[in-house]
Amino acid sequence: MNKLNCWYNVLEVADIIFLIDGSRSIYFKDFITMKVFMETLINKTQVGENRVQFGVIQFSTQTQLEFQLNQYYDKDKLMQAVGDIQQLEGLTSTGKALNFTAKYFDEAQGGRPHERQYLIVITDGEAQDEVYTPAKAIRDKGITVFAIGVYNANNSQLVDIAGSQDQVYHVENFDALGSLEKLISFEVIISQLLCNGSKLGKQLSEIKSKCFCPLMITLCFCVCTFAACELSKADIVFLLDSSESIKKHQFQLEKDFLKDFTDMFEISQDKFQFGVAQYSTNQKAEFYLNQYHDRMMLNRSIQNIVQLQEGTKTGKALKYIDHFFQPEKGSRKKEGVPQFLLVITDGESQDDVSLPAEALRRNNIIIFALGIDKVEKKHMVEITGDPQKTYIIKEFTDLSKFKKRLVRTICVTEEQKGKSILFSEALHFSIQS
DSSP: OOOOOOOOOOOOSEEEEEEEEOOTTSOHHHHHHHHHHHHHHHHTSOBSTTSEEEEEEEESSSEEEEEOTTSOOSHHHHHHHHHTOOOOOSOOOHHHHHHHHGGGGSGGGTOOTTSOEEEEEEESSOOSSOOHHHHHHHHTTTOEEEEEEETTOOHHHHHHHHSSGGGEEEESSGGGGGHHHHHOSSOOOEESSOTTTSHHHHHHHHTTOEEEEEEETTEEEEEOOOOOOSOSOEEEEEEEEOOTTSOHHHHHHHHHHHHHHHTTSOBSTTSEEEEEEEESSSEEEEEOTTTOOSHHHHHHHHHTOOOOOSOOOHHHHHHHHGGGGSGGGTOOGGGTOOEEEEEEESSOOSSOOHHHHHHHHHTTEEEEEEEESSOOHHHHHHHHSOGGGEEEESSGGGHHHHHHHHHHHHHSOGGGTTSOOOOSTTOOOOOOO
16 A cells, blocks of 8 residues: 655634524424534534634524634534524525624624635525625635535525635535545545645545545545455444543543544444443443444534543443443344444443453453553453553543554454554544544
């Protein structure tokens, strides 16, 4: 496998406002899908006062500010705010909404006119008022506008909004918004280079890779199409320590790691399935193997995990997790699909782990254990039964560096061990949440 050198400039600072259609022509489930789509894009950026700011405005007959650019600098609160948006219903007054939106890029409303600013308009219908003049006024302020049309959206109006056909994107239905996530199977780059005609685009095409610009010409998602995993399918369950010794920002790093890890696999009923449980003194099932076969919904569920914050009963949790690997919870063990359990903890268990862990291994479940900070490796080996499946890292921030190594270990079959496998070396850089 050849190594790809990518030239890029990461999007570090920007103002991004979503202007979303909440008219009555949009079904409730489609409105939820639109919110999940926004959450997915938000989750791939570094949110902050000096980083990327997001705002959301919803429109139908009336226009409603959901939140402005400087309202949320905490990603959890930002994602929650998106999830809490309620559909307005009504008609499609897009021009009126564009007029309303223009001022929210101004400094008085939390905008940073000296930084890059983007407006992303998502609509499924034809505007019932004039859109060209208010959209041009926004573009004349130096704001880059992108228009996403769903189903029967009027293309000429979308071009009037965006100012160019190149910045208009059509999808057949709201579910198709998830095609972005389906394409990003391994690593993601948000690039400031044009996909078409750039050094990056040419370099990617030379090695039969895909450079895909689903939304933004200047924010291209570039994906290498290398076959990176020796496994074609697997059931993978995460057991996350959420005890009180783990600080809130550290638990967020656990969730970020989990999301980044699952992003590296093709998620479907016939490919890779994921389940997640967390534990402290007690345990909580977040979702089972057969619950999510859609990447955006899975990512949203991960982001919504709320830390338990009690003691550290790892043994009790290992006994509990056994039912995740039953057919009624989506396990395909009887079909010969490999079964994996990944345990992440920062402390020594307050109960015995050896017996429940051994029971899982006897049930042909392959266990990996990742200890953080002062966890002793010998206690982790009691869980895995194999030092080669046991890892210790110094701090939670090292989780992002460990991702590729763990994926490579899971992906490489016994026959391939010892060979030089370059997994996702083509794209070195990913956006960390």
